[in-house]
Each structure stands twice: as C-alpha cells, then as structure tokens.
Amino acid sequence: MVKLLPVPLGIGVLAGGLLVWERRARKHAERLGAATLETLLATIDANDAVTGAHVRRVADYSLILVDAAGFEERIRRSIERVALFHDIGKIHEAITDIFHDGSRLTPAERRAVMTHPLRGAQVLAPLAYFFPDLPEGVLCHHERWDGKGYPRHLKGTQIPISARIVAIADTFDAITHTRPYKKGRSVTDATNALLAGRGTQFQAELVDLFLSPPVMELIELSMAKTFAPSRKNQRRGRGKVSRPVPDITFRWRTVDAAPRQRDR
Numbered sequence: 385m386v387k388l389l390p391v392p393l394g395i396g397v398l399a400g401g402l403l404v405w406e407r408r409a410r411k412h413a414e415r416l417g418a419a420t421l422e423t424l425l426a427t428i429d430a431n432d433a434v435t436g437a438h439v440r441r442v443a444d445y446s447l448i449l450v451d452a453a454g455f456e457e458r459i460r461r462s463i464e465r466v467a468l469f470h471d472i473g474k475i476h477e478a479i480t481d482i483f484h485d486g487s488r489l490t491p492a493e494r495r496a497v498m499t500h501p502l503r504g505a506q507v508l509a510p511l512a513y514f515f516p517d518l519p520e521g522v523l524c525h526h527e528r529w530d531g532k533g534y535p536r537h538l539k540g541t542q543i544p545i546s547a548r549i550v551a552i553a554d555t556f557d558a559i560t561h562t563r564p565y566k567k568g569r570s571v572t573d574a575t576n577a578l579l580a581g582r583g584t585q586f587q588a589e590l591v592d593l594f595l596s597p598p599v600m601e602l603i604e605l606s607m608a609k610t611f612a613p614s615r616k617n618q619r620r621g622r623g624k625v626s627r628p629v630p631d632i633t634f635r636w637r638t639v640d641a642a643p644r645q646r647d648r
C-alpha cells in the first residue's frame with residue numbers, strides 16, 4: 385500500500401524541487417546567452433580579425449576605466465558586452481568592404497559606415513531577452529555628450545553609461561592603432577584628442593579618470609600585451625591574429641562565476 389507523506393511535508397518537498405529546477409533552468413539560460421555571445425565574437429573574428437582585435441582592446445580599456453570608477457559587477461559585465469559588440473554592425477556586407485578598401489572614405493561611404501550602430505543593435509536585438517541593455521548600448525556608442533552624435537542625438541546622461549565609456553576607449557584605440565585605412569598615432573595624440581572632446585564629445589569626469597596616471601599606466605600595460613593581427617594581415621585588413629586572444633568572454637558563462645583574475 386502506498387504511504388502518503390503528511391501534506392505540509394509533501395508541499396515542502398515539492399517547493400524545494402521546483403526551486404532546484406528553476407535554478408538549473410536559469411543557469412542553462414545564462415549559459416545559452418553567453419555561448420551565443422561567444423559564437424558572435426568568433427563570427428566577428430572570422431569575418432574581420434582587425435575588428436575582432438579592436439573590440440577586445442576596447443573591452444580591456446573599458447574594463448580598466450570601469451574598475452577605476454568602482455562600478456558594481458553587474459554593470460561591469462554589461463559594459464564589457466557593449467564594448468565587445470559595439471562594432472558588430474561593421475561586419476554587415478554593406479559596410480565591410482568599405483573598411484577593407486584601404487582608401488579614404490567618400491561622403492557616401494562615410495554615411496554607410498554611420499549606419500553601423502543601428503545595424504549592430506538590430507543584430508543584437510534578439511539577445512535583449514538575455515542582455516536587455518546590450519542593443520541600446522551598441523546603438524548609442526557614437527552619441528556625444530553635447531548631443532551632436534548619432535544616430536539619435538542623445539545628450540548627457542540620456543546616453544547609457546556603457547556607451548559613454550566605450551566611446552572614450554574606442555576613440556583612444558582608433559587613434560593609437562593602425563587600421564587598414566589609417567596609420568596609428570601616439571598615446572600623446574590620443575590623449576590630446578580626448579582632452580579636446582572633454583565635456584563636448586565625452587563626459588568630462590570619465591575623460592579625467594581615463595587620463596589619470598594610475599589608469600593610463602594600466603592602459604599602457606594593456607597596450608603592450610594585447611594582441612593585434614599580424615602586419616601582413618593588418619595590411620590586408622583581415623586574417624590570423626599574431627597573439628592569443630585574451631579570454632575575456634569566459635567570465636560570462638554563469639552569473640555567479642568568479643570574475644577572471646586580470647592577467648596584467
């Protein structure tokens with residue numbers, strides 16, 4: 385004869401089982417979201433190793449700034465994701481050849497390039513279920529503090545913090561690293577560009593923090609170690625990377641996983 389549990393005990397066991405099931409389901413969903421991002425990052429690399437290298441450097445510089453600002457882990461991860469995928473719109477077929485061309489951009493090409501934040505946000509929109517602020521951060525990374533950016537001319541704190549931080553890191557890297565269509569310049573040139581945009585293009589407090597000696601020291605260390613495409617492939621605008629890729633996406637696999645030890 386089947387022996388039934390006392391009713392209160394039976395409900396307790398059922399509730400406990402549901403809780404375990406719910407935790408497992410959440411963990412699976414997090415892994416699926418993170419795996420999707422890793423696949424997308426691999427797709428960027430496969431299409432354009434120069435952009436793959438650029439977004440990793442931007443993510444590294446953004447994280448240095450985020451750590452100096454003392455943001456909580458949830459925001460830190462969100463900013464890291466926006467940094468890694470801010471240029472995913474550039475691998476769209478309407479734009480990608482413009483970057484590999486190597487010549488100066490025509491006005492029409494420039495207009496085409498300016499669609500990349502929207503194209504990127506559209507690519508990432510289905511992932512908003514897992515990462516609600518990712519498409520919006522990517523959409524806003526060319527907005528300016530003074531409202532003269534694009535695509536929506538947002539102003540000041542209307543721009544998500546992720547996009548404000550990525551804008552600084554992106555500009556710094558765009559100036560200091562050679563791209564297929566542009567030769568890299570010095571850290572001093574990049575510093576001057578950030579100072580010129582302080583309070584207009586960029587949030588003044590973030591520029592001050594980025595250019596502070598302790599942060600710049602870490603940025604320069606990162607510049608010395610971060611990978612870049614080989615010279616030959618850099619000239620071609622694509623190809624194999626010459627140094628291993630920092631595993632900065634690995635931390636996303638579970639929400640409660642310990643942050644990766646910074647390898648600097």
Ligand SMILES: [Fe+2]
Nearest residue numbers: 470471525526
């Ligand atoms: Fe961009």
